[in-house]
Every structure is written in C-alpha cells, then in structure tokens.
Amino acid sequence: MIKLLKLFCILIMITSSALADTDGNLELSKKNKQVKDCFEPLNRASFALNQGLDKALFKPIAKGYRNLPPSVRVGTGNVINNISNLITIPNNVLQGDIKMAFINTGRLVVNTTIGLLGIIDVADNMGFPTYEKEDYGQTLGKWGVGPGCYIVLPVLGPSTLRDTAGSFVNVLGGDPWYHASINGNNEYLSENVFLASKVLGGVDFRANNLESFDNLEKNSMDFYASLKSLYIQDRKIKIENIKRGNIQVIYNDEGDWEEIDTK
C-alpha cells in the first residue's frame, strides 16, 4: 500500500511538472512544441560524464561483444527482448491495445518455452507481427502527459521527466522481472541476474549502434544537441506508434517546410 502511495505521489509530482509550461499553458495544447532543456548546464555535465564512461568502458566492451559469434549476439538480443515483454504487455493493456497484449503474451510463452528461455525467436519465425517495445513513459505519453524537461541521467543517458517517471514505475511494481529477481524467493534469480540482464541489454544496444554513433559524433557540430533531437524524435514516434505507419499520418505537419518557400 505504501509503495502504491509512493508511486502515485511520484507520478503526480513528475507529470504535473511535465504538463505545466512556464507560461502556465498545457503541453498538449501546443502541437510539436519544443521540449525544454531546463537543466542544460547540468545535462551537458552528465553528458560529458557519460561520454567519458562510454569511451573508457562501454565502447571497448561493445567492440569486444561484436567479436562474439553472430549466433551468440542474436541469442543474447533475443533473450533481452523476450524479458522486455514483461514490461511491454502491461503497457499494451494500459494503452488499450488488448490485441497486442495477447499477441505479446503468446510471443512470451512461445519464446520462453519452445525458444529455450527466449534464445531463439520462434514467434518471429511463426509469423508474429514485428515486436515493438512499450514502456511506462510511452504509456504516460499516450495518456497525454507531455515530456516535461529534457534530462541526461548519469550512466543511463537521455530521458525526459515523463520518461524518468516511467522508469520509476518499473521499480515500484511495474516490472515483474525486477521483482522476481530482487524480491522473488527462488534459487535461480537474484539481484545480480537482474543487473546482468540490464548490463547485457546496454552492451547489446551499444554494439548494434557502434558505427551510427561514431558517424553521428564525427558529423555533428554539437553532438549533445544532435542526440537530444534524435532521442526526442524517437520517443515521439514510439508514443504515437507511427514508425512504420501511414505516410500521410506521419507527415501531417508541414508548417516548417512550407514556410521556407514563403521566406
């Protein structure tokens, strides 16, 4: 009960600041509004720290990981994706996408059993729709909560107040994998297993994006601003689920482009 109250308070505090703008207007009332970088100096310091950690630690590990046989890397990625279903499914339900919740439950059952704890993506071979991760930050966005200020978390990287609130929900009861590992009374799971799964997820992501990040860094005049823009764009398309949607829906706002012809 205390946990539930804590969760409620955190959500209220964070989402209210995400909804409120400096002029008191609601985020929702302004289409394609810029996400404010309220803590820019602090964010840039966090970013510099993360860049240092990346160069000294994450990138070399990711490069080593890339040298593993492809089957090992694919299997690891599959296991991480399979575990993430435990967060995706409740979020499918919270977003009202019951059909997708059933599909992802089927995917989780099939991959955990026939797919040997998720190592083999049997569901994909069976023709299940492409897996799209969902999280509590996306659900809050879907419910109309604005992103709030942009923040760069030490080690964890880019986020917004809304998405950070979403991550708190995981710890406060929203992530069955976290609870089974940390609080579960069984001999197979532990805090270390949970941490290992998170670290592996991070290494897998970094390894899959080695060239993209290098390329972006090399061709950016302000790498911090480029990553911020990409993070915000990525979250927007994930919340609206428009990554591979109807083009006319994706490109419905032409204001910026039309304006340059009337300069």
Next chain:
Amino acid sequence: MKKKFFFILFSVFLIIGPNNAFTIEPDVFVQSTVNRASQILSKNISKEEKIKELRSIAMETVDINGVAYYSLGSARKNLDKNQKKKYLELFESYFLKSFSSRLAEYTNPQIEVKEKVFLNANYTIVSSILIGTSERPEVKIDWRIYTKNPDNPLIRDLIIEGLSLARTQKEEFASILNSNNNDIDVLFKSLEEFSKN
C-alpha cells in the same frame, strides 16, 4: 478534316510536350540517385575519391539552399543580404562534407524504393528500404522530395526509421545559437571549422 486534326494534335504536342517530356517521377528520381550512389560506393577506389564523386551527386540532387534555410529556422529572418549569402556558402561546404562522409562509410548499400505518397504540390514522400545484411538489420528510409519544379525534383530530407536528418540539423543549429546569445557569427565560425577539419 485530316489536316485540321493533325494541326490540333501538333499544337497540343507543342503546348504539353515540352513541359512534360522531362518530368521525373519522385520515386524514379530516388531510385536512380541511390543507384548512382551505390555504384560509387561499390567501386574499388579510395574513400577520398568516393567522397568527391558523392559530393557531385549531392550538388545535383539535393536542394542545399532549401535545407540551409530550413536548418536555420526562424533565425533566417534576422539575416541581412550579406549574411544570407555567407551562410549559404558556409552551409554548402558543411553539408557536402557531412553528407558525403556519412555516406562513404557504407559499402554497396542496396536500397529498394517501395512507394511514393503525394503530400502537396511541393512535396512527395518516397518510401524505401535499405536492405538488411548479416551485419545490420533492414532500415526504413523516407525521402522528402521537393517537387515544385516537377522537371527537377530535389531531395530536402532523409527520414531514417522516423528520425529526420534535417530536423536534427535544425535543432543542432538552434542549440548553438541559443548557447551563444543568438550570435550568428558563432554559428558561421562553427560551420567554417567543421568544413576545414
């Protein structure tokens, strides 16, 4: 009667013919552009030579001035004539360097054009797929094609898995300006330094 018919036909050809004879469909334009780029990237030549050839394709197929104005956002309204001229020159060098060195990292990319969607008289979105390999997954790339002059379509943006390169660039420029009291000279200096390095 026959003479009259041929006269009308000839007149129609004269009026319509020259205007439409060289109209290029945006999807055909994209496919031919990527084929040209792909040919260069698969050539057994040095990276510098590849960059040089890619730059010439970019000069022909990208609306560099349009992208330049878009990237500057509302700040373009505050520029005087000389500043605009200087900005366009600096942006062109910056863009060509950034664009060609980004592309030069790929070897023989296979891009398949899927569909085109007409947004309005000025823009058509061409949807394509960068075919996946054992090293990387399939990537969806949308091309924003500026079609105001249908005889000469031009690329204005690349949207990779929903992420717009032009928008990212615009926000990068805005960040540089915001951090420096909207001093356009700081942006000019950054563009200059990027092109030199």
